[in-house]
Amino acid sequence: xxxxxxxxLGTWSPKHGNWxxxxxxxxxxxxxxxxxxxxxxxxxxxxxxxxxxxxxxxxVMDQACKIADLAPDDVAIVFSSVMGxxxxxxxxxxxxxQTPKLVSPTKFHNSVHNAAPGYWSITTGAFCPASAVSAYExxxxxxxxxxxxxxxxxxxxxxxxxxxxxxxxxxxxxxxxEVPFSAAFLLAPAGYSDAPLATLRFAVEPGEAEWPALExxxxxxxxxxxxxxxxxxxxxARGDDANLSFPVNAATRIVISASLDGS
Amino acid sequence: xxxxxxxxxxxxxxxxxxxxxRESLATRQSGLRxxxxxxxxxxxxxxxxxxxxxxxxPAGLEHLQSRNNQLAWLGLQQDSTxxxxxxxxxxxxxxxIGVVMGTSTSSIGRTEEAYTQLEASGRMKxxxxxxxxxxxxxxxxxxxxxxxxxxxxxxxxxxxSSSAKVFxxxxxxxxxxxxxxxxxxxxxxxxxxxxxxxxSLELVSSEQCRPFDRDRGGINxxxxxxxxxxxxxxxxxxxxxxxxxxxxxxxxxHMSHPHPEGKGAIYSMSRALERAAMxxxxxxxxxxxxxxxxxxxxxxxxxxxxxxxDTTLVSSTKAWTGHTLGAAGILESVIAIDTLETGLLPGTxxxxxxxxxxxxxxxxxxxxxxxxxxxxxxxGFGGNNASLVFRRRDD
Numbered sequence: 001x002x003x004x005x006x007x008x009l010g011t012w013s014p015k016h017g018n019w020x021x022x023x024x025x026x027x028x029x030x031x032x033x034x035x036x037x038x039x040x041x042x043x044x045x046x047x048x049x050x051x052x053x054x055x056x057x058x059x060v061m062d063q064a065c066k067i068a069d070l071a072p073d074d075v076a077i078v079f080s081s082v083m084g085x086x087x088x089x090x091x092x093x094x095x096x097x098q099t100p101k102l103v104s105p106t107k108f109h110n111s112v113h114n115a116a117p118g119y120w121s122i123t124t125g126a127f128c129p130a131s132a133v134s135a136y137e138x139x140x141x142x143x144x145x146x147x148x149x150x151x152x153x154x155x156x157x158x159x160x161x162x163x164x165x166x167x168x169x170x171x172x173x174x175x176x177x178e179v180p181f182s183a184a185f186l187l188a189p190a191g192y193s194d195a196p197l198a199t200l201r202f203a204v205e206p207g208e209a210e211w212p213a214l215e216x217x218x219x220x221x222x223x224x225x226x227x228x229x230x231x232x233x234x235x236x237a238r239g240d241d242a243n244l245s246f247p248v249n250a251a252t253r254i255v256i257s258a259s260l261d262g263s
Numbered sequence: 264x265x266x267x268x269x270x271x272x273x274x275x276x277x278x279x280x281x282x283x284x285r286e287s288l289a290t291r292q293s294g295l296r297x298x299x300x301x302x303x304x305x306x307x308x309x310x311x312x313x314x315x316x317x318x319x320x321p322a323g324l325e326h327l328q329s330r331n332n333q334l335a336w337l338g339l340q341q342d343s344t345x346x347x348x349x350x351x352x353x354x355x356x357x358x359x360i361g362v363v364m365g366t367s368t369s370s371i372g373r374t375e376e377a378y379t380q381l382e383a384s385g386r387m388k389x390x391x392x393x394x395x396x397x398x399x400x401x402x403x404x405x406x407x408x409x410x411x412x413x414x415x416x417x418x419x420x421x422x423x424s425s426s427a428k429v430f431x432x433x434x435x436x437x438x439x440x441x442x443x444x445x446x447x448x449x450x451x452x453x454x455x456x457x458x459x460x461x462x463s464l465e466l467v468s469s470e471q472c473r474p475f476d477r478d479r480g481g482i483n484x485x486x487x488x489x490x491x492x493x494x495x496x497x498x499x500x501x502x503x504x505x506x507x508x509x510x511x512x513x514x515x516x517h518m519s520h521p522h523p524e525g526k527g528a529i530y531s532m533s534r535a536l537e538r539a540a541m542x543x544x545x546x547x548x549x550x551x552x553x554x555x556x557x558x559x560x561x562x563x564x565x566x567x568x569x570x571x572x573d574t575t576l577v578s579s580t581k582a583w584t585g586h587t588l589g590a591a592g593i594l595e596s597v598i599a600i601d602t603l604e605t606g607l608l609p610g611t612x613x614x615x616x617x618x619x620x621x622x623x624x625x626x627x628x629x630x631x632x633x634x635x636x637x638x639x640x641x642x643g644f645g646g647n648n649a650s651l652v653f654r655r656r657d658d
Contacts, residue, residue, distance in 0.1 A: 002439070073515075083398050084420070089371070093378035096455040101303075108460035109519040109644055112367065113399055113420035118645025121513035127530050129511035130647060131428060132421050134399035142417050145441075146432065153435040169385040170378065174397040204415070204441060206358045251358065251413040 001203050004151050005196035006258065008070065008159075008186030010063030011233065012037065012056055013221070014179060018063050019237075026237040029217060041072070041123055049106070050119065052180070053085045057116035057161050058123065060184035064159060068186050068193070073126035075157045075186065076150060077117040080133045080143030081164055082225045083175045084113040090168040116161065140229045141246045141254055144185060148202060151187040160185045164226035179220045181227040198236060198258045209245040209253035232256060264438045266493040267502035268653070269351075272342035273489035273597040274334070275590075276310035277583040280341035285601065288609045291629065293583050295471050295483055303458050306469045310485025310585025311453060312337070324408055329370035329396050332405045335450040338488025339409065347492055348410045351444055355498070361442040362407045362416035363433050365426025365449035367589030367643075369418070370401040372454035402450045414442045420589065422643030423552070424511075425449060426489070427592030430651050431509040433493050443498060448490035449593035457484055457588060464519060472555035472586075474579035475564075475625040477616040479555045485585020489593035491600070504603055507636070507652040508539025514646025521558055521642060525566030528552075528640065531648035532570050535638065539652040543571045546652070547634025548608045550599040551625070552642045553579020554586050559642065561620050568622035578626045582612035592641040592649065599637040600653045606633045 009019045015031040016022045025031040039059040042050055050058075057079060065072045083089065088111045095103050112118070117130035135142035140162040147160035163182035167175050188196070212231040214222055221227035228246070235242035235258065242258040271281075276294030278284035287294060295308045318333035339345055352360060377391035395404050403418040415436070419428050426449020433445035461467045461484060468481035493506060512534065514527035521528070536543060549571070551563055560579075567577060580598055587594050602608055610628040617625070636654040 082400070089374065092456050092460070093371075093375050096375050096459060097378040101455065101459050103456075103459050103463050105460075105463040105465075105519075108456075108463055111456070111460065112422040112518075112644045114422060114643070114645040114647050115518070117421075117513070118518050118647065121515045121646055122517065125515045127512050127515055127527060129431075130421070130513045130645075131419055131432075131511075134403075134418050134420060135416065136395060136398050136400040136404060139400070142415065145415065146417060149435050149439045149441060153438050170381055170387055171374075171397065173387055173392045174394040206413070248415055249407070249413070252415060 001201055002148055002152060003190045003199065003201050004148055005188045005190060005192055006185060006198040006200050007188045007193045007196050008064035008068030009197060010060030010184040011182065012059050013181045019067065023237040026234050051085055051088060051110050053165050054116045054119045056163055056180060056182040058120055060182045061120060061159050061161060064184040064186040070157060072124040075159045076128045077120060077130040077159050078133060078143055078147040078150065079114065079117045079161045080139050082134055082136060082139045085111060085115065086165055086167045086171055086175065090170060137225050138248050140226050141248045145248060145254060147187055152189050155189050157186060157188040157192065160187060162226045162229060164224050176223045178223045181221050181224050183229065183233060198260050201257045203255045204248065205253060206251060207253050209247040211246065212244050264434060265496060266434060266437060266506045267496050267499035268491055268504040268506055268600060269494055269499045269502050270344065270347040270492040271597050271600055272344045273487060273594050274312060274338040274341055275487035275584040275587060275594055276312055276485055279312065279337065285605060287583055289607055291612055293471065293612055295585055300453050300458065303455060305458055305462055305467065307467045308471050308483040309453060310483060310587065312486055321409060326393055327396055327405050329373035329401065331370040331372060331401060331450055331452040334452045334486060334488045335402055335405050338490065344490055348446060351492060352411060355443050357411050357413045359414060359443045360412045361414045361433060361436050361445040362403055362412050363429040363445055363447045364402040364406055364418045365429045365589050365592055366402050366418060366420055367422050367425055367451050368454055368456055369399045370396045371456050372452055375455050412446060421647040422645055423588050423591050424641040424643040424647045424649040425589035425592060427596065427641035427649035427651055428511060430506055431511055434509060437495055444492065444494040446490060446492055449590040450488040451587055451589040452486045453484060466556055468555065471613055472582050473613040474553040474555040474581050475560050475611050476614045477618040479560060482554045482556055483585040485587040487584060487587035487590035487594040489590060489597050503656055504600055505654050505656055507541065507654045508535045510534030510538065510650045512648045516646050519644050521562045523562065525562040527646055527648045528563060528566035528642060529569050531650040532566065535650040535652045541636065541652060544574060546575050546636050546638050548602050548637045549575060549577040550595045550639040551577050551579045552640045553581055555581060564621040564623040573624050576608055576626045576630060578609055578611040580609055595639045596651055599639040602634060602637050603653060603655050606631055608632055
């Protein structure tokens, strides 16, 4: 059993701009349409050039740090996504299928999976450890597990991001993500904060698990493999304690309980 | 927490398996060759592993076909690695072992190929619709499937530090009790994305790369697969070789240029030494990132000068293998670990003239010397750094 604190949350999709709007959506069914992505942390000129995937990550990471009232240069990062920047992959593979093969140097250096933590480090001046991971369909649960173990073993806050942008047509058959979704969990070792959002407990055990069903309001995220922690977020948004099982691979599951009164 | 290293192996242009790698290093025979990668007309040299395209994946895993998985499979078949994993799984149970792989571009070579023959509708042809291949976890999926390991599996992709960071993650997993042992590794294979991508940044050399030479003209791209088995020390009490420490950091500077004073590199080396509870003077050899790019090599000497004195010997082995990107961490870890075993410290190949801007001397000739501790550095795009400390047991 692993115990740790959830001290900040951030989330974004085209139908909600932040955690407060997510809570409103979950409790009242009122969602917004076509929410713009405008991360304040990135200077406006840089913002125009930054890829969507980077902007989504920076936005939710910044939200989570603000909720926790934690300086953004003081947290380790575990960024995750199944496929990384699907738009840049599409651009690179399209360009390389032509003659002559010409690729943009900026797009190439933005194509690394750790582009988002790289921009975060540059923007915030953070020298902290930063990782970028994938575990295919289990990316979101493995990222949460990786970040939790790091928070406990290194006794440091860790910002875990799980997100996917929409897939271009050619990649739809292999990574069918239709609507972008991003979430950041700011995790800390037990005892770190006097006022955590929740206490999380994990157990990892052999055995299969089904993905918990998404509620009706989340139908458009069903194809987004990085949105599979939505049932946990929805439970937190409603102010309910949670006790959920998720697969971390075909033979192993993680049982996550969240208690909001800090007990 | 120190871990036992019970097995290691690497496959690169400098040799398929450990014996061939040792031979190349001892005889100073580079594995680089003039670029002959299909559909690539760039004037450069590459570190291509012979015969990767002829490797046949095991029956039942044909759906994982990609050059990257072919290289992963070739690497796994060297040095009795599969036997070592099978014995460990038999002893601990497959669910008590984790798989942590590193890669920069995963199986994107296969995605590139699919894009050259898309259907008129814009979709991939049916034979290319391989969901478990066109994603960043492809090496983790392949290695778990082929070895039968069922514990947690993860792929780390932080550009050129990817398969150095796998050692840090595995240590935390084992310390936490999530698993008792881990198969760590890295696989990156040649593909058009990295060849043309690095070329667009004007970082690719038209001659054999010359790390730390005054006249170095950039990098040669290479490919490699490597693996190591790490266990809790009580599970391998006789193991001589240990992972003693790891350090990870970010540069907070630029996406494709290192911090001008090597600040991130200093942090990663310092954190690794701190975790290992060792003084810099105890380190006998450091296998450097040493890519042969103008900026990296200069800045890496700045960082070394902050932490080490010249009693520590340092070199780059990239003129043997090319820069194997996401596999560089594991390949150069294997080289650094093996110096403890062989006492052969490889001097930097192709380095003839020292650069007056350097602040730390880099060894150019091979040295035979018994050492107790070695290190390796891996620095990646996005300003992502990792350093590892290996040592012979001292208890």
